[in-house]
Amino acid sequence: MTRFSAARRFLLLSSMSLALVAASGCKPKAGADGEGSGAQSGALVIGAYLSLTGSKADFGIKTQQGALLAIDEANAAGGVGGRPVKLVILDDQGTADEAGNAVTRLIDVENASAILGEVSSSLSLVGGRIAQRRGIPMVSPSSTNTQVTEIGNFVFRTCFIDPFQGEVMATFAKEKQGFTRIAVIKDVRNDYSIGLAKAFIETFTKNGGTIVAEESYNEGDTDFSAQLTKIKALEAQALFVPGYYTEVGNLAKNSRRLGLNIPLLGGDGWESPKLREIGGNDIVGSFYSNHFAPDNANEKSSAFIATYSKRWNEPPTALATLGYDATALIIDAMRRAKGEPTPAAIRDALEATKAFPAVTGAVTFDANRNPVKPAVVLKVTADGDKFVAEIQPAGAAPAAPAAPAAPAAPAAPAAPASGAAAAPAGSGSGAAK
Amino acid sequence: MSTFLQQLVNGLSVGSIYALIALGYTMVYGTLGLINFAHGEVFMIGCYIGLYAAFWLGYETLSAASFSPMSATLVLLLAMAGAAIVGMLIERFAYRPLRGAPRLAPLITAIGVSLLLQNIAVLAFSANPRSFPSIITEHRLEFAGVTITNIKIFIFAVSILLMLALEFFVKKTWTGRAMRAISVNLPAAKLMGVPADRVISLTFAIGSALAAAGGILFGLDQTKLEPLMGNMIGLKAFIAAVLGGIGNIRGAAIGGLLIGIAELMTAGYISSDYRDAITFVILIVILLVRPQGLLGVVRQEKV
Numbered sequence: 001m002t003r004f005s006a007a008r009r010f011l012l013l014s015s016m017s018l019a020l021v022a023a024s025g026c027k028p029k030a031g032a033d034g035e036g037s038g039a040q041s042g043a044l045v046i047g048a049y050l051s052l053t054g055s056k057a058d059f060g061i062k063t064q065q066g067a068l069l070a071i072d073e074a075n076a077a078g079g080v081g082g083r084p085v086k087l088v089i090l091d092d093q094g095t096a097d098e099a100g101n102a103v104t105r106l107i108d109v110e111n112a113s114a115i116l117g118e119v120s121s122s123l124s125l126v127g128g129r130i131a132q133r134r135g136i137p138m139v140s141p142s143s144t145n146t147q148v149t150e151i152g153n154f155v156f157r158t159c160f161i162d163p164f165q166g167e168v169m170a171t172f173a174k175e176k177q178g179f180t181r182i183a184v185i186k187d188v189r190n191d192y193s194i195g196l197a198k199a200f201i202e203t204f205t206k207n208g209g210t211i212v213a214e215e216s217y218n219e220g221d222t223d224f225s226a227q228l229t230k231i232k233a234l235e236a237q238a239l240f241v242p243g244y245y246t247e248v249g250n251l252a253k254n255s256r257r258l259g260l261n262i263p264l265l266g267g268d269g270w271e272s273p274k275l276r277e278i279g280g281n282d283i284v285g286s287f288y289s290n291h292f293a294p295d296n297a298n299e300k301s302s303a304f305i306a307t308y309s310k311r312w313n314e315p316p317t318a319l320a321t322l323g324y325d326a327t328a329l330i331i332d333a334m335r336r337a338k339g340e341p342t343p344a345a346i347r348d349a350l351e352a353t354k355a356f357p358a359v360t361g362a363v364t365f366d367a368n369r370n371p372v373k374p375a376v377v378l379k380v381t382a383d384g385d386k387f388v389a390e391i392q393p394a395g396a397a398p399a400a401p402a403a404p405a406a407p408a409a410p411a412a413p414a415a416p417a418s419g420a421a422a423a424p425a426g427s428g429s430g431a432a433k
Numbered sequence: 434m435s436t437f438l439q440q441l442v443n444g445l446s447v448g449s450i451y452a453l454i455a456l457g458y459t460m461v462y463g464t465l466g467l468i469n470f471a472h473g474e475v476f477m478i479g480c481y482i483g484l485y486a487a488f489w490l491g492y493e494t495l496s497a498a499s500f501s502p503m504s505a506t507l508v509l510l511l512a513m514a515g516a517a518i519v520g521m522l523i524e525r526f527a528y529r530p531l532r533g534a535p536r537l538a539p540l541i542t543a544i545g546v547s548l549l550l551q552n553i554a555v556l557a558f559s560a561n562p563r564s565f566p567s568i569i570t571e572h573r574l575e576f577a578g579v580t581i582t583n584i585k586i587f588i589f590a591v592s593i594l595l596m597l598a599l600e601f602f603v604k605k606t607w608t609g610r611a612m613r614a615i616s617v618n619l620p621a622a623k624l625m626g627v628p629a630d631r632v633i634s635l636t637f638a639i640g641s642a643l644a645a646a647g648g649i650l651f652g653l654d655q656t657k658l659e660p661l662m663g664n665m666i667g668l669k670a671f672i673a674a675v676l677g678g679i680g681n682i683r684g685a686a687i688g689g690l691l692i693g694i695a696e697l698m699t700a701g702y703i704s705s706d707y708r709d710a711i712t713f714v715i716l717i718v719i720l721l722v723r724p725q726g727l728l729g730v731v732r733q734e735k736v
Contacts, residue, residue, distance in 0.1 A: 054560045055659055093560075188706060216705045220665065222655040225443035226700030226708065233436045246562055250657045258439070259573060259580040278564045278657050 043086035044341060046330055047112030049102035049127055054094030055246050058272045059119040059319055063141055064089055065312050066323030067116060080334040080341060096126045103127040107134050114330045114346050119319060121145030121192040128155040137347040141326035142319055145195045149369045156350050156369045158326040158358060159291055165267050166199025168289045168375045168391045173238060173265055174207045176389060181210050183236035185227055187243045188216040196242035196267050212236045221247060224254040232260045244269040249278030256282040263287060271318050286380045292318040292360045293376040293387035304359045325358035332356060435578030440701040441694065446585040448693020449592035453647035454670035455685035456599060457640030463616045463680035464636045470543040471523055472644060473667015474550035477660060479516035479645025480652045481558055486511040487566040505568045509649050513642035520641025521634050554660035562659040565652030588650040595646055596686045603682060612636055672716045678729025687727065
């Protein structure tokens with residue numbers, strides 16, 4: 001019975017899509033195109049793939065909250081050319097397999113005109129390749145690994161990239177804190193962590209600092225005592241941990257237990273209330289770089305903080321803010337698209353973005369579709385994360401167009417090709433536990 | 434030198450948890466010839482039972498220092514009892530119906546049970562990591578440059594105590610003798626009046642309780658719990674059991690400690706990249722060189 005109806009549905013679907021292809025007569029973007037003209041008054045779909053469950057669920061849930069707010073605001077303001085915007089969210093459980101499935105489904109079944117996602121770079125690399133191949137624009141709100149937008153001209157992001165984030169922390173450690181000896185411990189199966197560690201080490205050694213040890217761990221590890229014992233003997237002044245909040249709290253606990261009382265430094269992957277829940281007092285006094293600090297607000301961001309807090313009964317995190325920014329940017333591009341908001345037209349509009357007023361700073365894309373934006377450094381304290389410093393990208397004001405951003409371009413391809421090859425394998429094995 | 438001693442201490446603390454879990458693998462294998470791959474999940478569930486027990490016993494804030502030793506012991510006992518029930522249920526519903534089946538069937542069932550429990554845990558506890566309450570206040574002690582916490586000492590002491598208790602139970606009590614009888618020859622033991630089902634059920638209960646004890650000790654030390662935590666630890670404990678000689682209780686204890694030390698020494702002196710790899714290298718080497726394990730005896734396989 002079910003089998004029969006499934007078969008019939010498949011037949012119906014395939015004949016429908018055949019008809020659509022025939023009607024539009026245009027190969028690559030046929031599905032979305034046909035849908036657009038077929039349902040003129042229908043909603044425009046933004047498809048999101050996020051980790052709503054799984055160990056990194058906090059990432060997806062916060063991003064989703066920001067995105068939903070942006071959708072509501074856009075629809076209250078009349079949608080796109082009178083058509084409402086719909087956000088279809090699929091849960092990828094934080095695994096590479098599901099991320100791939102979700103993006104394919106968003107394109108084939110949900111007829112998404114644009115894709116929002118992912119937070120984790122490893123997953124954005126999986127989803128981005130599919131979006132690129134299918135010619136659907138994708139905006140990652142918060143994947144900072146350089147390789148993500150190197151996938152191709154359909155992949156964008158609304159956050160800064162790891163070379164910059166690593167630079168920020170290295171500069172902060174050296175100039176603001178006066179550290180000269182730092183140990184690094186990274187997650188070897190995570191593209192984000194590897195990229196960030198590399199950028200940090202490069203800048204820190206270039207500025208005359210010494211990296212005393214470069215250790216590694218695997219996602220899901222709970223015991224770090226071997227690495228930390230080694231680091232303790234090397235008399236490091238700080239420990240750079242470019243990982244996710246899921247491991248950092250525990251790592252802090254491990255280090256204090258061994259009598260290693262140095263501050264930990266990290267990146268935007270630390271942001272979660274879970275960090276302090278697991279790390280307790282041991283994580284207090286550490287620093288991390290982030291996209292946004294609610295207590296460093298300007299006019300635009302205070303307005304956003306107020307609306308967001310009202311809607312979700314909690315202050316926005318950086319990931320929520322980026323989720324909001326990325327969604328608002330996609331909607332803005334849909335409005336700016338020439339003619340019908342087809343995926344290709346939305347892509348062109350995204351590329352032409354000039355000083356889009358995002359909450360986390362104005363977005364103008366460089367040649368690699370990366371925005372040039374400042375970063376903030378936060379300190380973990382007993383009652384929340386506090387803003388410490390804002391660090392601008394070297395040489396380029398945030399609103400500056402493509403020209404000054406060009407030097408950043410050669411830095412991006414410098415990311416090793418071997419890293420790119422390792423990416424799916426690494427995340428794949430992570431998914432398979 | 435102090436670094437070396439520190440790594441040794443770290444290794445013993447990691448290893449004693451492996452050892453506690455390895456005991457469960459080895460006991461079940463010893464009596465039934467079955468590798469209970471769901472054992473890692475029993476460890477995880479024990480850990481979560483401990484978490485909820487601590488909250489139920491009035492542990493409110495995460496850094497409360499006033500949790501009495503009485504309540505801490507109660508948490509341990511509740512978790513052990515809860516896990517024992519889970520272990521018995523697994524045996525009753527997943528393995529007992531397959532007792533006469535070819536050996537492959539229960540093995541595949543075990544993998545199925547393991548996945549089932551993992552996913553139930555994701556549903557029930559959410560996949561977001563939780564923080565284990567610090568039901569024992571942690572103190573740091575220093576001896577000759579080696580830092581050790583009272584919790585690590587506690588872990589080591591409890592593990593040794595439980596292993597000795599188990600050794601005594603299996604060697605000296607009537608039920609222990611029944612277990613050994615079953616391990617030698619199940620039909621013959623039945624003919625001699627051993628209530629096989631009850632003894633096997635008890636074996637699962639004891640193994641699971643030990644895994645839960647390992648879970649509580651692990652939670653105390655490492656703080657972070659998540660539904661998939663039993664996976665890797667379970668696998669390593671299984672390798673520890675194989676290394677020591679599967680079916681051999683002392684072997685499991687020694688295997689666990691050796692694996693813990695090997696891991697930490699590799700991470701400390703070679704590279705942390707090879708930390709997990711070394712465990713599997715040990716497994717391959719032991720299977721090639723001495724498949725019966727360090728303390729195992731070669732048994733004649735009946736055809």
